[in-house]
Amino acid sequence: MDSDSVLPYSCFQLPVIDFSDQTLKPGSSKWDQAKSDVRKALEDYGCFEASFDQVSMDLKKSVFEAMQELFELPIQTKQRNVSPKPFYGYLNNNLYQSLGIDDANVLEKVNDFAQQIWPDHGNKSISETIHKFSEQLSELDVMVRRMIMESFGIEKYIDEHLNSTNYLFRMAKYTSPPDADDGVEETKLGLRSHTDKNTITILHQYQVGGLEVKTKDEKWIKVKPSQDSFIVMVGDCLCALLNGRLSSPYHRVMMKKTRYSTALFSVPKAEVIIDSPEELVDEEHPRIFKPFEYNDFINFFHTEAGRRAQSTLQAFCAT
Numbered sequence: 001m002d003s004d005s006v007l008p009y010s011c012f013q014l015p016v017i018d019f020s021d022q023t024l025k026p027g028s029s030k031w032d033q034a035k036s037d038v039r040k041a042l043e044d045y046g047c048f049e050a051s052f053d054q055v056s057m058d059l060k061k062s063v064f065e066a067m068q069e070l071f072e073l074p075i076q077t078k079q080r081n082v083s084p085k086p087f088y089g090y091l092n093n094n095l096y097q098s099l100g101i102d103d104a105n106v107l108e109k110v111n112d113f114a115q116q117i118w119p120d121h122g123n124k125s126i127s128e129t130i131h132k133f134s135e136q137l138s139e140l141d142v143m144v145r146r147m148i149m150e151s152f153g154i155e156k157y158i159d160e161h162l163n164s165t166n167y168l169f170r171m172a173k174y175t176s177p178p179d180a181d182d183g184v185e186e187t188k189l190g191l192r193s194h195t196d197k198n199t200i201t202i203l204h205q206y207q208v209g210g211l212e213v214k215t216k217d218e219k220w221i222k223v224k225p226s227q228d229s230f231i232v233m234v235g236d237c238l239c240a241l242l243n244g245r246l247s248s249p250y251h252r253v254m255m256k257k258t259r260y261s262t263a264l265f266s267v268p269k270a271e272v273i274i275d276s277p278e279e280l281v282d283e284e285h286p287r288i289f290k291p292f293e294y295n296d297f298i299n300f301f302h303t304e305a306g307r308r309a310q311s312t313l314q315a316f317c318a319t
């Protein structure tokens with residue numbers, strides 16, 4: 001049993017911040033209010049729930065149906081989802097499976113994915129669905145990152161920062177464990193406790209919950225699935241960029257029922273150096289992390305020492 005499994009649950013819910021308002025534009029008073037709510041939520045929890053109705057119910061339904069269709073395919077077909085980047089393609093680990101699409105906000109890249117799965121003629125409708133969904137969520141990611149950078153007084157780096165990342169889209173299916181002998185559904189660990197290694201993650205749970213986030217005082221919050229909202233979460237690279245001003249929260253998936261989720265990850269591009277700007281370094285805030293490239297960090301994460309480390313980022317920066 002790992003030490004996390006004995007932690008108590010909290011009855012708190014994550015803060016909900018409204019991003020649906022079309023008049024939410026930089027410089028407006030609504031923007032400034034949302035910006036301060038984002039900062040507070042991220043300082044407190046490392047994540048929040050964004051209500052974002054630009055993504056229509058129909059589109060979410062289509063993404064869900066696309067996932068059902070994809071995961072029903074034979075395993076040999078799903079294994080054709082390969083990528084030159086390690087751990088970007090099909091993953092299958094006990095109850096958890098996932099499919100990954102790099103640059104999912106670029107239609108040709110999603111078409112390439114569909115062509116891998118269906119070599120004869122791709123799948124126009126699924127490609128368009130995934131592309132549109134990723135594109136719309138990337139707009140939420142950009143708004144959140146702009147707010148964070150403004151809030152920490154480093155907005156002059158915003159364009160450079162936004163150009164330094166791309167998007168990985170991951171669709172996941174967690175298959176229900178078989179019922180226990182007495183017919184009682186057992187709760188199983190679907191995904192072990194971890195922090196995300198990238199910049200920002202935007203998650204959506206499709207009807208069935210299971211995502212849990214660890215609070216600073218070591219309690220688990222069960223994140224209820226919500227139809228019109230997304231979970232926005234800080235990753236380790238954002239923590240490093242901000243010289244530790246925000247932390248990436250530990251989270252895991254505990255499941256009883258078969259469950260689907262999606263994640264849009266903003267990820268630093270190869271060869272970009274992640275380093276906090278001098279504005280965030282002073283006597284009170286000495287530089288915590290060494291400048292690094294994302295790939296080196298990920299390679300370390302996949303070593304024995306990286307997997308064992310309590311904080312991958314701190315252990316990596318100590319190397």
Ligand SMILES: O=C(O)CCC(=O)C(=O)O
Nearest residue numbers: 172196203211253261263
């Ligand atoms: O399925 C979920 O809700 C969480 C997935 C996750 O944490 C991840 O892919 O990093």
Ligand SMILES: [Fe+2]
Nearest residue numbers: 194195196251
């Ligand atoms: Fe995660």
